[in-house]
Amino acid sequence: MGKKTMYEKIWENHVIHQEEGKPAILYIDLHLVHEVTSPQAFEGLRLAGRKVRRPDLTFATIDHNVPTKDRFNIADPISRQQIATLEKNCRDFGITLFDLNTIEQGIVHVMGPELGLTQPGMTIVCGDSHTSTHGAFGALAFGIGTSEVEHVLATQCLQQAKSKTMEVRVKGSLKPGVTAKDLILGIIAKYGTDFATGYVIEYTGEAIRKLSMEQRMTVCNMSIEAGARAGLIAPDETTFNYLRGRRYAPQGEAFDRAVEEWKKLVTDEGAVYDRVVEFDADTLAPQVTWGTSPGMGTDITSCVPDPASFPTENERKAAEKALEYMGLKPGTPMTEIEIDRVFIGSCTNGRIEDLRAAARVVKGYKVNPRVHAMVVPGSGRVKKQAEEEGLDKIFIEAGFEWRDAGCSMCLAMNPDVLQPGERCASTSNRNFEGRQGRGGRTHLVSPEMAAAAAIMGRFVDTREWKFKTEAVIG
């Protein structure tokens, strides 16, 4: 038998039909749904008189539009209508909805894993590009458009062409003060925002194996920012320990049987990837983006680059436009960039470990008087756990706002919006023009960096942070 990569194994397990020269029909094990990319899909079903084939494999929540304070009082009537539409669609088609009245409600990519819905070897889709997050469990997970949401609702399948495979091998280990977020930002800064277009990435190597489950989710989450169809990490004891006992995971002996199957998913020794790139975690410094594309990032010890230093005309023009938008001058040290806002949250960095790491930095300090800082937990469960651990008090005492769960200022569809010219240290995933509000200036960073920036009012080298607490929080 031929040697296979994990992607090829999961793919073959789900192809139900394949004709020469046509895309495969791929079975989908889990379909996650939210309010923004689904209304037109349900409408399409109604117009065609179709049902949802597997409501039992379809789970919905409300995340993009929800206010993070006074959440039941949604001022925007169009937001309200979109949420009401999802509620009606879930009722009409028999789909489980985790709405604002449930503790499970949260960002769809935080909710799925914490409920144990996300499991190794699955195919998972959602009308959201950051579905790549779930690849951290060794699931083939990717974002789809609304037409495909309708397709999966109607057929529980997708027409898909097979992707190429890429191994991103990460050597060494992350040093204290350097995080999984820095790792993925560093990879994208080095190789670019489209180096993985057409590929499914598998992250391998010593540094990846040492990451916790939540750190792995941070890495896989931003695979889309590298252009990849999906990101994958082989399941191991870290994965199994995370999943054991979660609500939708197999229970008891069934779990042990599942683990035996999941272990078979890993890439065979000697299997060949279409492309292999390497990255060194040992020498990685904390990362901060300076531009309007996630690949426009650099080390904290570095300076805002000179557009003239880029090799091609298109890159030079893009860098010039980005610096103009960001209000930055070439040669400015990253540690001298002063910020106005801090956002800690999102499907990239809104989990309990992210909040613990940020709280440890914050404890004993006060937010810089110039800075408005807020923490938005990724889900109701994350919020509750953080409060049980006293993290909310650490943040509030320091001067942070402590909010309710949702996507919030990652994309600013709710009232959490930057004002024109405001500069934000954000733990989210995209620094596009206007992403967090028209004229808003986004710097993508880790939770630790965002927390330290809130205190100092500027970016600092988190490797040299003077903690006021010895304790590991949480």
Place this chain on the structure above:
Amino acid sequence: MQPFTKHTGIVAPVDRVNVDTDAIIPKQFLKRIERTGFGQFLFYEWRFDEEGNPIPDFELNKPRYQGASILIARANFGCGSSREHAPWAILDYGFRAIIAPSFADIFYNNCFKNGILPVKLSEEEVDELFKRTAANEGYKLTIDLEAKRITDDHGLDIAFDLDEHRRQYLLLGLDDIGLTLQHEDKIAAYEEARRARAW
């Protein structure tokens, strides 16, 4: 879906790399529950200032590009969010085809679901189209999907390639869901086999 066979139209340029779907359709316009009516918001923050007045320097606001139906763009067009509102806005504005050196994966896929033809050409060929568009007011291209050729009135003739299945799909304006449901028996058999080997 409207089939795409052969189309002639005015060309408009957007001369930036990595145009993301947030730029194509900003998030404040994603709250509608219809598929239509997004064209007025296309490239909103580049097209309009904070008071909603057109920004004259932006290409789509220039008189010479009014009525354009073919968009030329740079590498990695459509990156970022999976929002299908992006192709909906492009189509609703009046574009039927986009030509660029490369496209982001999800956006590329979404185009075909909406009868928009995304054409990949080399950097040099796209550069040439930018030059010709700038040099000739009212510059038009003809895109022939049957013959897989792009031509203009000034002697340009470029062949392009496209996955054959995707080409047929656009030529015929096919319904994906209908095609998959032809294999309903296989879907059911797969589900049955799955149930038998549940944990």
